[in-house]
Amino acid sequence: MTQPITELSTRAREVFRMVVEGYLDSGGPIGSRTISRFGGLNLSPASIRNVMQDLEEMGLLAAPHTSAGRMPTEGGLRLFVDAMMQANAPTDEERAAIEAQARPGPVEEALAATSQLLSGLTASAGLVLVPRSEAVLRQFSFVSLGHGQAVAVLVGADGSVENRVVDLPPGVSAGALTEAANYITERLGGLTLAEAQARLADELAQGRSALDKAAQGLVARGLAVWSEDGSRRPVMIVRGQANLIEGADAEDLDRVRQLLGEIEGKEEIARLLDSARGARACKIFIGSENKLFALSGSSVIAAPYHDAAGRVVGVVGVIGPTRLNYARVVPIVDFTAQTLTRMMA
Template identity: 50%
Template sequence: MDKQPHLYDQMNDRAREVFRRIVEGYLETGEPVGSRTLTRTFSEQISAATIRNVMQDLEFLGLLNSPHVSAGRIPTELGLRMFVDGVLEVDSLGREDRDALDRTVNDGDVGTILDRIGGALSGMTQGASLVLAPKQSAPIKHIEFVSLAPDRALVVLVFADGEVENRVFTPPPGQTPSSMREAANFLNTVAEGRTLDSLQSAVAAEIEKRRREIDSLAAEMVESGLVTWSQEGSRHERLIVRGRSNLLEKTEEADLDRIKTLFDDLERKRDIAEFLELAEEGQGVRIFIGSENKLFSLSGSSLVVSPYMNADRKVIGAVGVIGPTRLNYGRIVPIVNYTAELVGRALTDRT
C-alpha cells in the first residue's frame, strides 16, 4: 500500500491524467472507459492510439484491467487504492447533508438516535450503512418478562439512565405467567445496580445458592433470559444494518449470492468484533477496497468506516458505509467522518 502513491509520483503527467479520468469515469458510470471517450475529453490534441498505449502501460502496472476483449478499461483494486491514496479530492460536507445528520440527534434515547443515523447514512449515500452501537454499561433498574405466545416471550430491560431494551426470545417449554413473574422478581433482586457485564455471573451464583427457593421452571426462565442478553447482537454490542436493498440493486446478478451471504453474516452478528477492529486500527476515516477488507472481501465491496469516541477519546463504536467498489468516495468520506464525530458528541452528552 505504501508503494502506490510512490508509483503515482513516478508516472508522467499524461499517464496521471489518463489514469485519473478513467477512474473518475468508472466511478461515475460503472462502465469501462475507452480511448475514444478519453480523446474527446482532452483539450490538447492526443490521438486515440497514444491514449491506448498509455492505457496498456497502466494495465501492465496492474492499475487498470480490461473486462472484455476490445473494451475500455476499468481500475483494478490496486488502481482504486492508488487513486484513493494519491488522487482523490474529498468534497466538503454539504449543508443539506449536515442538516439531515444533525436532525437525527435532536432527541430520543441512544438506540433511537443510532437507528436514525443508520437510516440517514443509507439514504444519503445510497449504500448500506453499518452502525456499531456501544456496549451498555449503565446499571440495570428493572427487568420484566411478558408472554407473547407459548413459544415467544419479551424481556424488557430498563437501565438507570432511562434506556429501555426490548427483545423477543424463546422461553423454555411450560412457562406460566406466575413462573415468569417469579423469574423477574428474582432477577430484580440480583440485577439492580449491576451492569450487564456483571449480571450473568452474579445470577449464576445466586441461582446455585437459591435454586431450592425457586421452582425449576422459573430457574430455566432466568437462564434462558440471560442467554438472550449475552448473545451476540444484544446490548453488549449491536450492529445496526440499514439499506441492504441499495447494495443489492447495484450489484451484478452473478454477485448477488455473495452479497446476500455478506448480509446474512452481518445479521447473525458474526463479525462485529472484526468490524470494530477495522475501525480501531487507525483514527479517522479508513477506506477498505475489495480484498483489502477481511470482513467484506467475499462480496467485492468497499467499506468506508470511522470509529466514534467518548469524552475520554476511547473508541466505543463505529459507523460505516458499504457499497460497490465504485463508491463516490469523495462525497462519502466527509459524510462518514462527520457522522462519527456527531455520534460521539451525542452519546457523550447523554451519559
C-alpha cells in the first residue's frame, strides 16, 4: 500500500520529490550527491542517504542495482502524481497546435491528426478512442445467392451502402426474404441498429408483428450482421509508436517491444481507455496497477471528450513508459480533451 503523504516528514517529502523529478528527467537512478548539489536541503550526502533508505523501506523508492542511486517505485510514482505533482499548463504554442487539428471536417480525420500531434508533443504514442459510428437504417434488401446464402444490402441514412453475405436457414423462400427486407425498411427505417433490434424485440414480445417465423428470423439475422461487424471494427486510433522505440534505453527495449505488442492488440488498450469515460478530467494508469502493463511497465494518461449534449463520445490519451513527464503531459491531454469537446459541439 502506498504511504500517505501526510506520514512523510518535510525533509523526507523534499528528498522524495527531488528523486522523482530527477528520475523523470534523466531516466536513471538519483544518488545522494546529486540531490545535495540541487541545493536548498542543507543536508549532507550521508543524511540524504539515510532519508532515501527510509523511503525505500516505505516502498516509495527502489535501488535498481548496486549503485547508491534510487528511483521511484510504481507506488512512489502514484503518490507523487496524486499528491505532489505541480502541473505545467500547455504553452500558447501547444494550445494553438492542438486547436488547429480539431478543425471542421471529417471527424475521424481530425481525431487522427490530433492523435499524431499529441504523440509528437509528449514523445509517446497518441491514442484516441473514437465515437462508435452507429449506422442509421434507410433501406434494406436481401439478394438470394442460392445454396443457402444471400447478400444483405444496407443503405444508411448518409447514403452509404454496405453488403454482407449471410447464411440462410434451410427452406427459406424468396417471399420470406422480400417480407423481411420490407419490414426492416418500412418499420425500422430511421433507427440505429440498436434501436431497430430493440423495437423488433418489443413488437415480437407484444405480438404486434405480422411477420411469420421465417421472416422474423431473417430480420433478426440481417440486423445482427451489422451489429456484430460494428463491434469488431477498430475503435481506436494509434499514432507515434516509433516514439516509444526512439526514447528507450537499450535495457528497456524488451519492455518497449512488449508494449508495442499490447498496442497492436488494440482491444485490451481500447477497453482500458473506455474505463476512463467516467472520469471528470484526466485518469492516470501507472504500470502494473493495470494487469495489461504488468510486463511492459507502461503508463496511460487519458481523458474523456463530449458531444454537444454533454455525452461522453470518446477518450483521448497517450501511452508510454512509466517515466512520462506527468506534470507536462497531464495538462496537454486534458486540454486536448477539452478542445475535442468544443469541436464536437
